[in-house]
Amino acid sequence: MTVGALVIGVLAMGMAAAAPSPVGTPAQHADSLLLAKGVNPHPAKLNIPPARPLSAMAQLGRKLFYDPRLSGSGQMACASCHDAAHAYGPPGEISVMIGGHDMHTAGFRAVPSLRYLYRQPSFAIGPDTSSGDNDAAATLQQQAQTAATHDKVLKTAQAPQAAAVNLVPQGGLFWDGRVDTLQQQASVPLLNPAEMAASAPEAVAKQIEQADYANDFRGLFGPNIFKDGRLLMAEAMFAIARYQIEDPSFHPFTSKYDAWLEGKSRLTAPEVRGYLAFNDPAKGNCAACHLDKPTQDGLPPLFTDFQYEALGVPRNATIPANHDPAYYDLGICGPYRTDMHDQVQYCGMFLTPSLRNTATRKVFFHNGAFHTLDEVLDWYVNRDLQPERFYSKDASGKVAKYDDLPAQYQSNVDTADAPFNRHPGDQPALNKQEIQDIIAFLRTLTDGYNSAKH
Ligand code: HEC
Ligand code: HEC
Secondary structure (H helix, E strand, O other), X not given: OOHHHHHHHHHHOOOOOOOOOXXXXXXXXXXXXXXXXXXXXXXXXXXOOOOOOOOHHHHHHHXXXXXXXXXXXXXXXXXXXXXXXXXXXXXXXXXXXXXXXXXXXXXXXXXXXXXXXXXXXXXXXXXXXXXXXXXXXXXXXXHHHHHHOOOOOOOOOOOHHHHHXXXXXXXXXXXXXXXXXXXXXXXXXXXXXXXXXXXXXXXXXXXHHHOOOHHHHHHHHOHHHHHOHHHHHHHHHHHXXXXXXXXXXXXXXXXXXXXXHOOOOOOOHHHHHHHHHHHOOOOOOHHHOOOOOOOOOOOOOOOOXXXXXXXXXXXXXXXXXXXOOOOOOOEOOXXXXXXXXXXXXXXXXXXXXXXXXXXXXXXXXXXXXXXXXXXXXXXXXXXXXXXHHOOOEOOOOOEXXXXXXXXXXXXXXXXXXXXXXOOOOOOOXXXXXXXXXXXXXXXXXXXXXOHHHX
16 A cells, blocks of 8 residues: 555544545545644544542542552552653563562562553443443353354454454453452552552551541541541542542643644654554554544543453563463463453453553563563564564474463464464564654653643
């Protein structure tokens, strides 16, 4: 496909909220000329969460988020791993953070960004049903059973919404979706022995009672709050969740790309080329999973479809848990999530993360196997063409492709959706120039481009 045809193709799929028109009309020719100059031909008004003063609850949540006294070691706050200066992602390039009571215990997974979780649906198999009548909702096991008899729609960047109906796991928090709400979530790191390692809710309650914000608790929850450690813990977690939901720093939408969607910035030539390759089903096809168009109601894209995939990311030997050859992090089917253990068709599947602010990270994928976007893209393109460059060798010297999954689950790895549909000897999905262009485009997703305007 020529770039001209491609520009028209991309425009035809409804680049902004504009009504789609037939391919190749004079209007679309005008559109592609604008795009070639870096201008968005169909600016849209984005529906961005309004910035309001924080509620008292959220203000209390902020204090808790930054308070290391809640941890067993007294040295680790939420913010130690979720660093505001790095889009609430990991502050450095170490694959898994070190924490625990002694501050020497390594974690198991890369720290995700806490930005843009405000629209994360609850975990379900099939389209999100959390807003509907849930009384008759099938159990996850029943949903998995139904899903097993349905064919999966291929994911293409041209019609990513077609895959939204797939009966596949979607939604939830953590890399395996094991909790649904920010409130439920917050107690996990607090009590996790490898993270904040608080000994028990009662210990957390004791710390809070001595903190300078103890009176905030009495004011909000009444004088008896310190008599019930569990209730206090639940309220504290609720406050942390409110902070993440209310504070605009968790969903600022101040990237260059947001400005571009609203017609307030111009992309450079490499950024436009990267944008096109990101959306081209025959090239990156990235937008099939990392959605990049505003929704019908103008909600800005979050660069995730909230679904799970097994990509076969290489095993990361720097994670201490991986020194045990019998240990595997299988995502949805365990070991940290325990309810889907028998649904082996989901072994190896992890949540598709947002790519907003991805250029600020130095740790990529659930196991932090890669540390630069160049490495990530190189692997995306060459996973099946040159596996020997990414995977270890087995005892007989043969390359062990998808070496972070036991053999019986390797068929779960996505080899159908582009760019993962290549075989040895095929042309790579992206050449070196296109890889650099996509990285240039990904950099437009970093917040703070135009913070004065929002
Ligand atoms: C020692 C580092 C560490 C600390 C401290 C920590 N977290 Fe995390 N956080 C992680 C890791 C690692 C994950 C991913 C875990 C997984 O997927 O199993 C995570 C995941 C999350 C998620 C889910 C994000 C997503 O994209 O699904 C939220 C929300 C979160 N943490 C909030 C918090 C809060 C609130 C605190 C403080 C109470 C906290 N974290 C403390 C390391 C940490
Ligand atoms: C079939 C769906 C799918 C497609 C297509 C896809 N991705 Fe992903 N992407 C994922 C999933 C799932 C993960 C997390 C996998 C894991 O950690 O095991 C991921 C992770 C990433 C990450 C790491 C982010 C982080 O915070 O760790 C980057 C960067 C990324 N993708 C960029 C791209 C680019 C660029 C393309 C196009 C060349 C692309 N993806 C195509 C599903 C997809």
